Amino acid sequence: MNTSELIELEKRYGADIYHPLDVVIERASGAWMYDIEGRKYLDFLSAYSALNQGHCHPVIFQALWEQAQKVTLTSRAFRNDQLPLLYKELHDLTGFEMVLPMNSGTEAVETALKAARKWGHCVKKIPPNHAEIIVCGNNFHGRTLSVIGFSSDAQYRRGFGPFSAGFKQIPFGDAEALRAAISPNTCAFLVEPIQGEAGIIIPPKGYLHEVATICKQRDVLLIVDEIQSGLGRTGKLFAYMHENIAPDVVIVGKALSGGYYPVSAVLSSREVLGVFTPGDHGSTFGGNPLACAVARAALRVLVEEKLAERSAKLGAYALHRLQKMKGPNLVEVRGRGLWIGIELSSPARGYCQALQERGVLCKETHSTVIRLAPPLVIERSDLEWGLEQIESVVGES
């Protein structure tokens, strides 16, 4: 089948929830993707940062292949020999005492919210069913009902109510607003250290440090959603590390599996994750041996190939270069590590299509921002070539 036939099938039989670029990929390797007509594209999106280790990384593939021949799913009704090792390796890498594995990012967010509420009721002694969670405007934490219920994006919510109670929204980047919003019933503050979907929005310097202090003073759990910002994307293992804080809960997903498989997890202390007892929570596929073997390999690649350092180095170069760009509709270029937002004064979609024609794939977010998030394994020469295409399309020529 050709490109237009495949697109036609997709439109006829699939629910229309995305607005993809009309490129049909059939294979990929490292930072490159190939469409069914044999054209080659540099991936500047990395599946929203799920492919930090690059497409089809051979080490992760080997782990997947080997595990797929042994056992893939036991359910948590029985134990498997991969889950304890993933726990230990995540602990060793991040320092958190306990891990709770899930599949999608949103599920891990839901899990963290459940843990925070139960902690609020059982440990902080908030009256039953009164736990409140504070979130930020322009947040993105996924698409389940409770999560969209506290979104500030009208389209995410429209038509999907009624929503869960117990969430309060404050502006992102405003620590004083957090101080004012906390009540005796507040159990947690949920925040992205850098807002990805909102357009790579970096909070004022010192913000995370200040909210961490406020949360500590008021006995409120600080939950950091690192699903997109984590695992090397911003030039450190986690984005919160740029401000040297110690969050109570960290949510990871996306690159935890290097793009092979949905794997997510909540990392926290024994005090928080210890509130769960058998029967409180669960997932048929969560913690399955195939997922754990893949995640273990994905973490190994991240460490052995020093992908966080690579992101810091290549990201600094790319940001410096793009910030020198001048263009008629260019408002701002901002970023941290290999995660860069180009904000325009006009819709970004046409620019993404022009880049597609030149062989670079990226995607607009919030209509006027081009988000750049290449795989962290990208070769410097490939990155340079991709940046040249961006300069040609966005910059003055």
Ligand SMILES: *Cc1c(COP(=O)(O)O)cnc(C)c1O
């Ligand atoms: C992608 C993302 C999620 C949701 O993850 P899914 O795997 O799509 O469910 C949650 N939070 C952030 C910050 C994300 O980027």
